[in-house]
Each structure stands twice: as structure tokens, then as C-alpha cells.
Amino acid sequence: MNGKLLEGKVALVTGSGRGVGRGIALDLAAAGARVVVNDIGASTTGEGADLGPAQQVVEEIRAAGGHAVADTHSVADWDEAHAMVQTAIDAFGRIDIVINNAGILRDTIFHKMTREEFEAVINVNLNGPFYVSRAAAPHFKAQNGGNYVHITSSSGLIGNFGQANYAAAKLGVAALSKSIAMDMQRFNVRSNAVAPWAWTRMVNTIPAETEEQKKRVEGLMKLIPERIAPFVTALSSDAAAGVTGQIFxxxxxEIYLFSQSRPIRTAHTSDGWTPESVIERVFPMFENDFYPLHRSGDVFTWDPV
Structure with a gap:
């Protein structure tokens, strides 16, 4: 079944020269999709450029009998995002699937984070998915169909230390995905977000100086990036036609379905609230349900299997 699952589909995978994106590109191609392998070949902080990684994945796909082309445009630029979608149109005549995977890290504790460190991550990790998705939207609308998969992160969905920029972008991606799902539903377009756990170049930048950090990194090294791909391929197929607006x-x-924000407690007064009555009644009433300052590792405490 896998060989025909995406037959006739054309997919664009951003940041697919290495890691999670590479695994997704290879798996989509194995399922029959023609793939635009997009990667500027930059460092984990977004610096430098190397045409090699994208072309190498293209060659792997072609060697396995698939069809692919390389693209080195940047997701962080409106015009270049449109150019990478045009690459799909020029090479394969259409576009059906967009996987917004490209990302960078600039980890810094919040009170030391610079404007440049914040904006650089937002530009790639949040503006990028918007630019690329927006570039594909007219094509999806015209053909009455399309599928977006946006890579989010537990850093945004739950939280992590020293990642205010990355967390803000990745939680924003989840909200962007939901909004696209609602706005594009009438055109038979789906949009979902997926949080991957995987040992990649980006994860490899996490400090491992204390015993706690070393233990965390040892656990992360067990996470295999290629394990993300089968779920993304399934989600990209017509067999998932009823799945949209979700966070996985x-x-x-292991595969998870994440909850989405809903009220969990309510306080009401017929007399209207004052600051004093809020302090006296609301905070004590809600206190047992306050979320602790958990990091992702505090929630996912078991070893990956």
C-alpha cells in the first residue's frame, strides 16, 4: 500500500536536507509523491549556506526510483517562499502537500535574549510557515484540495528553558495551523500540526554540562528522526481526509493527540468583580488547577520506546 499511497501527489518539504525533514522527504517519495527538497543548507542558527544537503537527498530519492528536485530558497522571505512553490509547479506541474519543517535555534535565557536572537527565530520558524503556506494557498484553492503539515514543538506546547523565541514561534505555528484549517476548509484543504521528538543537529546544541542535562541529552539521543516520517506520510494522504485542525x-x-486550550474552571458573581474579591475568591478557587512551570521533560518522563 505504501508505494501507492501518495501516487500523483507533489510535496514540498522545507528544511529537508537533514534530520526530520530528510526522513519525511524520503518517506513521501517512497509513498509515490514527487518531492521538492527545500534546504538552504544553513547551520542550526541559520547562518551560512550549502547546496549539498538538499541535492544529496534528491539523489537518494532518485536512486530509489523516485522523483525529486532540490530547492535552496529561504522560507524567511516572502518572495523566496513563493519561488519555492513555483519550483514545484515548474518541475511537476502542481503542488498538493506542504510540510513546514524548516527551523533554527538561538537558545538564550529570556533576560539576556537580544532582539536579533528573537526575530531571527520568529522569521524562520513562524513567518516561514506563513509565507510558504500562503504561497501554496492559491494553488490549493484553485484545485479544490491540498494538505499542510506544520512542525510544532513541545517547547511551545508545554515549555522549555531558554527558548522564549523558539517556544513563541512553535506555539504560534499550532495556532496558524488551526486558523488555516478553518479558513481553507471550504476548499477541501486540511492543516495539522505535528510535534516531533528526534535527535537532530538542533537538539545536539542543547548544553550537557550538569548531570541533569547529561541525563536529558542521553534520553534524547534515543529518539530517531526517521520515526516521524510514517505518521506525516499517513497524515498527508487522502486516507486522512477527515483529519484537520489537530495537534499531534x-x-x-509513540503517537500523541494533544489537547487544545479550553476553560477548565469558572468563577462567577452576580455583583461584578472587584480586585479585592478576585484576590479573596478567584485565586484560591483556581489554585489547585494552576499549571505548574513544567518543562517538556517533566511531562514526558518515560523513556522512548
């Missing part, structure tokens, strides 16, 4: 997670052999 994939961690080796």
Missing part, C-alpha cells in the same frame, strides 16, 4: 506528537513508536 510523534516520539519513536
Amino acid at each position: 506528537g510523534v516520539r519513536n513508536n
Whole structure:
């Protein structure tokens, strides 16, 4: 079944020269999709450029009998995002699937984070998915169909230390995905977000100086980036036609469906609230349901399987 699952489809995968994106590109191609492998070949902080990684994945796909072309445009630029979608049109005549995977890290504790460190991550990790998705939207609308998969992160959905820029972008991606799902539903277009757990170049930048950090990194090294791909391929297929507006997670052999924000407690008064009555009644009433300052690792405490 896998060989025909995406037959006739054309997919664009951003940041697919390495890691999670590479695994997704290879798996989509194995399922029959023709793939635009987009990657500027930059460092984990977004610096430098190397045409090699994207072309190498293209060659892997072609060697396996698939069809692919390389693209080195940047997701962080409106015009270049449109150019990479045009690459799909020029090479394969259409576009059906957009996987917004490209990302960078600039980890810094909040009170030391510079404007440049914040904006650089937002530009790639949040503006990028908007630019690329927006560039594909007219094509999806015209053909009455299309599928977006946006890579989010538990850093945004739950939280992590020293990642205010990355967390803000990745939680924004989840909201962007939901909005696209609602706005484009009438055109038979789906949009979902997936949080991957995987040992990649970006994860490799996490400090491992204290015993706690070393233990965390040892656990992360067990996470295989290629394990994300089968779920993304399934989600990109017509067999998932009823799945949209959702947030998923994939961690080796585990797949999660994430909750989305809903009220969990309510306080009401017929007399209207004053600051004093809020302090006296509301905070004590809600206190047992306050969320602790958990990091992702505090929630996902078990070893990956």
C-alpha cells in the first residue's frame, strides 16, 4: 500500500536536507509523491549556506526510483517562499502537500535574549510557515484540495528553558495551523500540526554540562528522526481526509493527540468583580488547577520506546 499511497501527489518539504525533514522527504517519495527538497543548507542558527544537503537527498530519492528536485530558497522571505512553490509547479506541474519543517535555534535565557536572537527565530520558524503556506494557498484553492503539515514543538506546547523565541514561534505555528484549517476548509484543504521528538543537529546544541542535562541529552539521543516520517506520510494522504485542525506528537513508536486550550474552571458573581474579591475568591478557587512551570521533560518522563 505504501508505494501507492501518495501516487500523483507533489510535496514540498522545507528544511529537508537533514534530520526530520530528510526522513519525511524520503518517506513521501517512497509513498509515490514527487518531492521538492527545500534546504538552504544553513547551520542550526541559520547562518551560512550549502547546496549539498538538499541535492544529496534528491539523489537518494532518485536512486530509489523516485522523483525529486532540490530547492535552496529561504522560507524567511516572502518572495523566496513563493519561488519555492513555483519550483514545484515548474518541475511537476502542481503542488498538493506542504510540510513546514524548516527551523533554527538561538537558545538564550529570556533576560539576556537580544532582539536579533528573537526575530531571527520568529522569521524562520513562524513567518516561514506563513509565507510558504500562503504561497501554496492559491494553488490549493484553485484545485479544490491540498494538505499542510506544520512542525510544532513541545517547547511551545508545554515549555522549555531558554527558548522564549523558539517556544513563541512553535506555539504560534499550532495556532496558524488551526486558523488555516478553518479558513481553507471550504476548499477541501486540511492543516495539522505535528510535534516531533528526534535527535537532530538542533537538539545536539542543547548544553550537557550538569548531570541533569547529561541525563536529558542521553534520553534524547534515543529518539530517531526517521520515526516521524510514517505518521506525516499517513497524515498527508487522502486516507486522512477527515483529519484537520489537530495537534499531534510523534516520539519513536509513540503517537500523541494533544489537547487544545479550553476553560477548565469558572468563577462567577452576580455583583461584578472587584480586585479585592478576585484576590479573596478567584485565586484560591483556581489554585489547585494552576499549571505548574513544567518543562517538556517533566511531562514526558518515560523513556522512548
